[in-house]
Amino acid sequence: MTTTTQSGELPLELAETVVIRFAGDSGDGMQLTGNQFTTSSALVGNDLATLPDYPAEIRAPAGTRAGVSGFQLAFSSRDIHTPGDSPDVLVAMNAAALAVNYKQLKPGGLIIANTGNFGEKDLEKAQLKTNPLADGSLDGFRVIEIDINKRVAEALKDSGLNAKEVQRCKNFYTLGLLYWLYSRPMDVTEKWLRDKFGKRPELAEANITAMKAGYNAGDIHQLFQGRYDVKKCQELPNGTYRNIMGNPAVGLGLIAGAELAGLEIVLGSYPITPATTILETLAAYKHYGVTTIQMEDEIAAICAAIGASFAGKLGVTTTSGPGMALKTEAMGLALMTELPLVIVNVQRGGPSTGLPTKTEQADLNQAIFGRNGESPIPVLACATVGDAFECAVEACRIAVEYMTPVILLTDGFIANGAEPWKLPDIDALPRFEVKFAQDKDGFLPYSRDEKGARPWAKPGTPGLQHRIGGLEKAHLTGNVSYDPDNHEFMIHARLEKVMGIRESIPTPKVEGAQNGKLLVLGWGSTYGAITEAREQLHRKGIEFGQMHLRHLYPLPKGLAEIFARYDRVLVPEINLGQLARYMRGEFQNVEFLSYGRTLGLPLRAHEIAAKIETLLEQ
Amino acid sequence: MTDTLTKKDFKSDQEVRWCPGCGDYAILNAVQQACATIGKPQHEVAFVSGIGCSSRFPYYMNTYGFHTIHGRAPAIATGLKTANPALSVWIITGDGDALSIGGNHLAHILRRNLDVNILLFNNEIYGLTKGQYSPTSPAGTRTKTSPMGSIDRPFNPISFALGCGATFVARTIDTHLKHMAGVLEAAAAHKGTSFIEIYQNCVIFNDGAFDDVADKKVRDDRTIDLEPGQKMIYGKDGDKGLKTEGFSMVRCAPEEASTWTAASPYGAPAFLMSGLDHDPEMPNPIGIFRSVDAPIFEDGVNGQVSAAIEKKGRGKLKDLIYAGETWDINS
Structure with a gap:
């Protein structure tokens, strides 16, 4: 981090990657706040990744742990792959939000707590016997206490809105404060609010006033020792985003x-x-x-x-x-x-x-x-x-x-x-234009082309009347058939058609080490976490191969040759090893190790990295 | 070309495989004849069915056909008809298919008022699985799965359809070919979902289930044909009548009979009529219970797409992708 001082202002620190978690009641608008921060950060040119984390209940009882809704985002001047394993900053709109989230914060991380929702009743709803702001629970974190409820009420005392409506603006006060802290522009959110409340401009104005009050509070109230900036990411490929x-x-x-x-x-x-x-x-x-x-x-x-x-x-x-x-x-x-x-x-x-x-x-x-x-x-x-x-x-x-x-x-x-x-x-983008069957001469609804596909004849096409259904089909005619040989033939025809898709899909590329002790095989949304783990270990001089499957059935060609270049294959996934088990059936000479977590959360990069390190030390 | 269509034009090359004596044969015959009379060319007609004896029907029609899965024909027909409103779509179903496993889809297609025709072959039994009680079997029906008699109270398909807000509801009888032809043509002419219950005799597992009202010997005295705009007169000699009295339907002399209207703004008269089925003192109604106009589902869906295109212009892929706030990276 470099520190620069702008004349007359607080010092501005450059940060590379920041992870913020907004947390509050389901009704506090945390998803909205997070999304607005995301949009503004995107337009600054940061790379980013987000993780909304909210309960299934639309409005669980206010102030309870069950009702806590979170939105985590990582924004960076680097090319990043995950929303971050643990936040640098926690915004806690009430006691329950703090209680649920603070343990995941990085050591020394920043907590911004809305003290307006830390009263006795709030603590009780959050099942807290003592106030964590006062009982030492937060030792080791930097805590900024602000009564956002009161600040919003002050900022909007002339707005003409009732107390309830005023309190609904407090997420924008918070957003404004965070915009100030991380040097984000407010204009995109301002425009969004005016569009959103086109029919009720007084609500747009109130939210904008609240946001600006939050922004100005950073300067006026000297809550923080400095501000941060996260510069535009230059590592992403050229293009329009x-x-x-x-x-x-x-x-x-x-x-x-x-x-x-x-x-x-x-x-x-x-x-x-x-x-x-x-x-x-x-x-x-x-x-x-x-x-x-x-x-x-x-x-x-x-x-x-x-x-x-x-x-x-x-x-x-x-x-x-x-x-x-x-x-x-x-x-x-x-x-x-x-x-x-x-x-x-x-x-x-x-x-x-x-x-x-x-x-x-x-x-x-x-x-x-x-x-x-x-x-x-x-x-x-x-x-x-x-x-x-x-x-x-x-x-x-x-x-x-x-x-x-x-x-x-x-x-x-x-x-x-x-x-x-x-x-x-x-x-x-390559086109794959469909050609419908038109010609009634020799039309057979269950004939097959070179890919094994049958003709597609639309109802309404003269002369191509045919009947389809779930009963086994006779080859070519598509009539109902109970013939044993035909059934076996058709089972193979359907399988071979699908297996033939392999001819049209590429063999996945391996990133990182092209051979060696370990290949990490992933699928689906774990790509970011595995990539992040690879980059973390690369910085420590540890290398392994990474391959990700887009096509899971049928599998692409060439996998056996790739697996053969490594001693073992680790399969991280958010289940108990479903891909690993499938792979063991397909490639019986390869050793597949499963790394499965089922927390209802994305895999964490540092945990994958730790697992890989352990394996490579063996 | 269409004026030359005959029943034969609607026969497929597949061998019909229902039990000898099954009521389905007569219905197939009547539907093929009705299609020829309606005159829509074969390629513009599609039959969609679920699972059960009746659901083999599409294989025997020289039209487009889809023998789908149990209970789901209304849902598949919804996609088909919405995607191509020019098709004449017929759903073939049975009492189990439509009212047990597919009850939800039947309810919803009726409320949506898709412009299709639904023929529910009601034989009050599961035939293809060899004779278990169905959702229309009378309570106490003894079958292999109800050796001491079924407990369930049955659905009345007409009441069900009316309750779902169906815009055309009718009933006919497999052996009453002339009547069936009239009902099929009226159903085809109706814009919206036409629901027809057909009393269909299962000769193997529930033979004679409707004999007390549908047998030719008693039919004229035991049924009343609901013809919109006509007096409610029935009997072999036209000597019996029905009239409404408060919230009841009562028997009366023919000259006192009320005029049947199927287009009442309320469903009440039709619903009242649907309740006469099992009253031994009263005739069993057949014919058209209800026929009213209402907006058609696929017109609404496709109309919104057309309106959106008219208002915003046909969307271009590039505009879609490059929408919202974008930024460039050129390093």
């Missing part, structure tokens, strides 16, 4: 994929955490020819998508684990009728209802193996928020080129996490 979260990125990827296929999307969906915002994103893009149907349940949602695919549209359905379970039979129907379909599973903590708002990677077995009968369905998983766009396009490509349902796995971390996204060159 925007800030995006995983679910909208999937939504945009689906629209792009449909357009590259020359099709329109019909999304059949049912609201489920944490997938709902994909439906919401697509519902707002009707002018792209997108049709969204909110169906009566998960089963109806996938079925509507299948019906639309039968009609010649790109059927899509979006859900999370419990919804996947319900959709299982219909996935089999899509597979049997060989219709294109994209199924997005935004994984959450399971089993059963599990942890709706937390992240996990425990639906891999379900995606690959979880259907009755021999039922191969291609499975993809995205590694980062930006990768979610590309994976959605890839899922569309596979679905239409191979006439098959495709499962795209993301998770709660990717869904709600935000990152700067390097925008793709749209004109350079």
Whole structure:
């Protein structure tokens, strides 16, 4: 860190990476505060990563630990890969938020506590016998105490708003304070507030006043010894960027994929955490020819998508684990009728209802193996928020080129996490235009092209009337067939078609050491944490190979050759070793070690690094 | 071309495999004839079914067809019809398929008012699994899964449909071909979801379930055909009538009979009529219980897409991706 002093002001320190966690009641607007800080930091040019962490209850009892909602973000002048293992700064809007979060703070970290919510009752609701601000719990941290409730009330005493409305502005006071502390501009948030409260300008003005009061408080009240700045990140590749979260990125990827296929999307969906915002994103893009149907349940949602695919549209359905379970039979129907379909599973903590708002990677077995009968369905998983766009396009490509349902796995971390996204060159994306069957001469609904795909004949096409369904199909004609040899033939035909997808996908690249003692194999949202662990160990002179799988079924070619270059393969994942077990079945001569955590949280880079160090010392 | 369509044009090349004597044959015959009469070319027609004996129906139609999974035909038809509103879509289902496993989807397609025709073959039994009580079996039905008689109170499919806000609700009988033809044509002409319950005899597992009202010998005296705008008169000799009296339907002389309206702003008269089924003193209603206009689901969905395109212009992919606050890195 370098320290510069601007004349007449507090010293300005340059920081490389800062991790802040905003924490408050579910109703305190912490997600909003975090998102605004994220947007402003993105526009400053920082690299960043976010981790919203909130309860499933919309408004758990105020002031309780159960109701604490958190938003963590890392912003940096370096190319970073995770939202940080532990925060440098904790903003605690009440006693419960402090109690739940302070132990994760870095030693010597900064706590900004709203003393307005540390009264006797607040402590009681937070199940605290003594006040942690006074009882020594926070020794070793830097604590800044501010009565934000009182400060906001003072700042807005002339606003004409009632006391309740005034208190709802306190998150913007806090945001203003943090903007001051980290030298962020306020104009983006100001504009956002004016747009958001277009019909109630007095609320926009009150929030802006509160934010400015918070900003000015930094100077006036001498709360801090200095300010910080985090400069623009110069390490990211050249290009145009925007800030995006995983679910909208999937939504945009689906629209792009449909357009590259020359099709329109019909999304059949049912609201489920944490997938709902994909439906919401697509519902707002009707002018792209997108049709969204909110169906009566998960089963109806996938079925509507299948019906639309039968009609010649790109059927899509979006859900999370419990919804996947319900959709299982219909996935089999899509597979049997060989219709294109994209199924997005935004994984959450399971089993059963599990942890709706937390992240996990425990639906891999379900995606690959979880259907009755021999039922191969291609499975993809995205590694980062930006990768979610590309994976959605890839899922569309596979679905239409191979006439098959495709499962795209993301998770709660990717869904709600935000990152700067390097925008793709749209004109350079390869097209995969669909050609519908038109010619009735020799039309056979279950004949196959060189990829093993059957023809797609839309109802409405003269002369191509045919019947499809879930009963076993006769080769070529598609008529119902109970013939034993035909059944075995068709089982192989469906499998070979899906296995043939390997011809169209690249062998993944290995980052870091190209051979040696250890390869770390990941999939899905652990990419950032594994990469961060590799960079941390690299700085200590420790090297290993890192490979990440986008295509989980079928697996890309060339993996056995890569595994052969290493003594052992470590598989970190947010489950009890599902990929590791799958790999052991596929590559019986390779030693796969599992590193599985199931905290409902992303893997932590330093923990992966520690595991790797231990392994390399053995 | 359409004026030359015949019943034969709607027969597929597949061998029909229902039990000899099954009521499904008569329904297939009537539907093929109705399709020819309606005159929509085969490639613009799609039959969608669930699972059960009746659900094999699409294989026997020379149209587009989708034999889906148990109970889900309404959901699949919703995607199909919304994606291509020009198609004439028919859903073929049974009492188990529509009212047990698929009850939720049936309820929702009816409230949405998708412009499709639903034919519910009601034989009051599970046939394809060899004779277990269904959601329309009368309480006390003895089957292998209910050796001491079923406990469940049955659904009345007409009451169910009316309760879901269906805009066209009718009933007909597999052996009453002339009546079935009229109901099928009226259903096809209706804009919105047309729901038809067909009393269908399962010759193997529930033979004669509807004989007390549907048998040709008693049919005229034991049923009343609800014809919108016509007096409620029934009986072989036209000697019996029905009239409304307060919240009841009572028998009366033909000259006192009320006029049946299927387009009442309230569903009450139709619902009242649907309750007469098991009253031995009263005729069992068939014909058109309800026929009202309401907005059509797929018109609404597609209308919003068109309106969005008209208002904002057809979206360009580049604008979509490069939206919001962007910044450049050029180092």
